[in-house]
Amino acid sequence: MSEQSIKLGEFGFAGDDHVVPFDVDALDVRGRAVQVGPMLDQILDRHAYPEPVARLLAEVVVLTVLLGSALKFDGKFIVQTRSDGPVDMLVADFATPGSVRAYAHFDDERLQQATAEGADSPAALLGTGVLALTIDQGAYMQRYQGVVELDGSDLEEVARSYFRQSEQIPTDVRLGVARIVVPGEGGGAERWRA
Template sequence: MVSSTRLGEFGFAGDDHVVPFAVEALDVRGRAVQVGPMIDQILARHNYPEPVARLLAEVIVLTVLLGSSLKFSGKFIVQTRSDGPVDMLVADLTTPSAVRAYARFEEERLWEAVARGEDSPEALLGKGVLALTIDQGPYMQRYQGIVELNGSTLEEVARTYFRQSEQIPTEVRLGVARIVVPGENGGAERWRAGGLLIQFLPESAERSRMADLPGGDGDEQDAGNGHPQDNAWQEALALMATVETDELLDPTVGAERLLYRLFHEHGVRVYEGTDVMDQCSCSREKIRAILDGFTAEEIEESTENGVIRASCQFCSKEYVFDPAEFDGR
């Protein structure tokens, strides 16, 4: 049984903890999260340039907000592939709590774009696709939804995904910052991020009906923002619009206090949440299984200075093997 608490007198779940909630008077459900040590460890490990780190942080928060809703053992993956300087971002959450992430970028193109002032997330990603994948294991079929990247922010892309793939009215807010944590020698810079997602889930399907997407046949009819005109959902959107980025990130506010600020007039109920952590799924056994499939020629080509070295792109851990382990094939 999932426990719940009606907000009023409350403590904080703290960093790296997803807080599910419901505002029953508005037929709204959602999740909120503030991530600190987890996201700082992931970004610091690769020493990404700041524009890349900010983009990857947004993808991580989006992955956590969406993936933490899974009720089964499996993996939720968010991945971009595009033609911009940052041509791939990938983050996944293995239920219930393990998160990992990786970014690929062309450094020369990145700094050229920054020098031209083309350093917005949309410009750095360019055109391409964002794929959201649910993987329930080897004996279940994968489910994948794909959204076009066409100069929109990741928040806008997430809204479009839910509109066209899930038909669920959804609003998303993401925030990322690098802050100074007091300490010796003036303190140290640390990454923080936060996110808030709400969805409109009334009993009547008619209340949640959204405007049709453009058909792509030259029809320029204005369909507005596609959100239902239901008063409850419009009020929820108006409240979400008041959220400042600082509120999403501020550890002295906390996810619960932010929810109370937004929805206390309607009553907001929080449910037992989920911790998330920086944890890669790579292992020596998995790498060895891959090498076991190599031919003798491929093993020879992979050998350098008498050993085979394999590094995980996600966690940067290096595994070293003796080629003799794979002889006799």
């Protein structure tokens, strides 16, 4: 796994590879907005994953950064899936104050078959299994791990289920991942954006 960095925005500035916390007192709402680009390119380009695998891993990276950047101590936040789908493992870890690593394991033959059959949605590629969210506070501290079932839902819904069941905090998660064309030499280059 390769390690990349992300910046935590303290003053509400947005931009590439940033996390911006927000708070709406009148509505009793708080959260984080994550925008990643170059960091995601570095992680995904290093492994040359097929498009469907790269998209899934990008979603896991964004989810990991979104949740891990809320840690109020030095440590790690790790998101990992284990499933029976063509993409049988995804793992990303966020180490404070902002380094990120990620890796995917998949069965190329099953992935090609699923893609040919049009069964290449994130939920279909993951299949059934578990998603584990682990907080590691470092040496001399016990890890905390929450596990939620992968049941054919997408990662947004799985994250919502985790918060409903384990944390009992009303939570919404929205993930958006795409390749964009950046104008430039040679007619433009495709870059990841989430």
